[in-house]
Amino acid sequence: MRTTWNFNTAGQLVFGRNAIEQIGDRVRQMGARRVLLVTDQTLVEAGLVDRVSTPLSDAGVSVEVFAGGSPEPPLHAVNDAIAAARDCHAEALLGLGGGSNMDIAKAAAVVLTHGGAVKDYAGDQVVPGPVFPLILVPTTSGTGSEVTAAAVLNDTEQGAKFSILSNHLRARFAVVDPLLTVSCPPAVTAASGIDALSHAVEAYTAVDNEAFPLPAGEVTIYQGRHPLGDVLAERAIGLIGESLRRAVNDGDDLDAREGMALASTLAGMAFSNSGVAVVHALEYPLNDTVHTPHGVGCGLFLPYVMRFTGPARPQQMARIAELLGSGEVVSPDDSAVELAAAAVEKLNADIGIPLRLRDVGVQETQLSAMADKAFTVKRILRVSPRSVAHEDLQAILRAAL
Numbered sequence: 001m002r003t004t005w006n007f008n009t010a011g012q013l014v015f016g017r018n019a020i021e022q023i024g025d026r027v028r029q030m031g032a033r034r035v036l037l038v039t040d041q042t043l044v045e046a047g048l049v050d051r052v053s054t055p056l057s058d059a060g061v062s063v064e065v066f067a068g069g070s071p072e073p074p075l076h077a078v079n080d081a082i083a084a085a086r087d088c089h090a091e092a093l094l095g096l097g098g099g100s101n102m103d104i105a106k107a108a109a110v111v112l113t114h115g116g117a118v119k120d121y122a123g124d125q126v127v128p129g130p131v132f133p134l135i136l137v138p139t140t141s142g143t144g145s146e147v148t149a150a151a152v153l154n155d156t157e158q159g160a161k162f163s164i165l166s167n168h169l170r171a172r173f174a175v176v177d178p179l180l181t182v183s184c185p186p187a188v189t190a191a192s193g194i195d196a197l198s199h200a201v202e203a204y205t206a207v208d209n210e211a212f213p214l215p216a217g218e219v220t221i222y223q224g225r226h227p228l229g230d231v232l233a234e235r236a237i238g239l240i241g242e243s244l245r246r247a248v249n250d251g252d253d254l255d256a257r258e259g260m261a262l263a264s265t266l267a268g269m270a271f272s273n274s275g276v277a278v279v280h281a282l283e284y285p286l287n288d289t290v291h292t293p294h295g296v297g298c299g300l301f302l303p304y305v306m307r308f309t310g311p312a313r314p315q316q317m318a319r320i321a322e323l324l325g326s327g328e329v330v331s332p333d334d335s336a337v338e339l340a341a342a343a344v345e346k347l348n349a350d351i352g353i354p355l356r357l358r359d360v361g362v363q364e365t366q367l368s369a370m371a372d373k374a375f376t377v378k379r380i381l382r383v384s385p386r387s388v389a390h391e392d393l394q395a396i397l398r399a400a401l
C-alpha cells in the first residue's frame, strides 16, 4: 500500500501574455550564453522563432536555430537536433513548438548528457541523472510537455511510438505565453485542446494513489490520483469547458487562448504525476495504424473510455458533466457517466474531432491487433480506476468503430 505521494513539475514556470519577452534575462540567469532553438519550419514562417530569438539576442544570448522538427517526431529528427547542438556548442536547448518539438528537445537533452542512442532511454525512469539544460516554450495548448516528464517519439522503422519517462526530463523553466498560440490553425487548436482534456480527465479519474497497483521493485513517475493532481485537473476541465470551442471558432479570442494555455499546463502538471490511462494506451496503436494526430485519437477515444471507467468514478463523472455541460448540478449516479461522456462527444462534434474509428479509416479487421498492442502498455493501463482486461479493450474498440 502506498501512503505517500509526491509532486514534480518544471523547475520554474513563467505564465502570461508577452511572458516570452522575459526569456533573454531568464536564460542569462541560468548561465547559458549560447542556445539551440529546436523548432520547425512552420513556426519559422509564422514568425514565432523571431518572437523568441529577439529577446534572447537583446539579452546577449546567441541563438542557433534547428528547424528540423516535425509532428509525431521521428527518431532522426532527434539525432539531427543532437548533431546541431554539438556543432554550435550549445549550452542549453530551447524547445519551441507543440509537443513534437518540445519532445525532440527533451530526448536530445538526454543523449547530449548521457551519450548512447535515443532508444536506450525508452521506458520509465531509465534516464540515469540530470540532463542538458532544457527550456520549453509551447506554441500549442495541449500536451503540457513544458511541465511533464515525458518525451513521445516515433520509431518509424519499427512503425511504433515509444516514450522516455523520467523526472530528469522536466524543464529547468517553461515560458507559457498564450499569445504564441494565436497562429494555431483551428484543426491544431482542436486536436491539442482535446488532448489536454483527455489528460485532465484521465488524471482526475485515475486509480487512487493508496490503491496504485505498483509491482514490488518497480519505479514509476505515475502515482495515481492524489489531492494536488485533483485540484489541477478539475480546474483544467473547467477552463476547457469555457474556452476550447471559442478558441477553435475564433483564434483571435485572447481570453479563450489564455484559458486554454493555462488549462493545458495545469493538465500537464496533473497527469505527469497522477498518470494517464486507457485513452492513451489505445492512442498508441491507433497512431501506428492510421497516423492520426495524437490529440485526434485521444479525443475520439475519450467518451468511449469514460463509459468503461465511469462506473468506478461516479462522483468525478458528475463533476465533469457539470463542468463541461450546462453547469447544472449533476448527481453522482449511473446517469452521470452518460452525461459526462455525452458532453465530451458534443464538444468533439462542435470542434471537428471525428467521433468514430471508421471516420479515420480504421477497419474492423484491424481492431484485434490494436487491442493486442494497447494491452502491452501496462505502465499506463494500471492507472485506470477499473482493471482492464484484453476483452475490455476489444469492447471499447468495437464500440468506437
Ligand SMILES: NC(=O)c1ccc[n+]([C@@H]2O[C@H](COP(=O)([O-])OP(=O)(O)OC[C@H]3O[C@@H](n4cnc5c(N)ncnc54)[C@H](O)[C@@H]3O)[C@@H](O)[C@H]2O)c1
Pocket: 040, 042, 043, 046, 048, 070, 071, 072, 073, 097, 098, 099, 100, 101, 103, 139, 140, 141, 142, 143, 144, 145, 148, 149, 150, 151, 152, 153, 180, 181, 182, 183, 184, 185, 188, 191, 192, 195, 294, 295
Ligand atoms: N511530452 C508529453 O508529455 C506529451 C503529452 C501529450 C502528447 N505528446 C506528443 O506531442 C505531440 C503532439 O503535439 P501537439 O498536439 O502540440 O502538436 P505538434 O507539436 O505535433 O504540432 C502540430 C502542427 O502544428 C504546428 N503548430 C504548432 N504551433 C503552432 C502555432 N502557434 N502556429 C501555427 N502552427 C503551429 C506545428 O508546426 C505542427 O505542424 C505528439 O507526438 C504526442 O504524442 C507529448
Ligand SMILES: [Zn+2]
Pocket: 143, 195, 198, 199, 280, 294, 298
Ligand atoms: Zn495526450
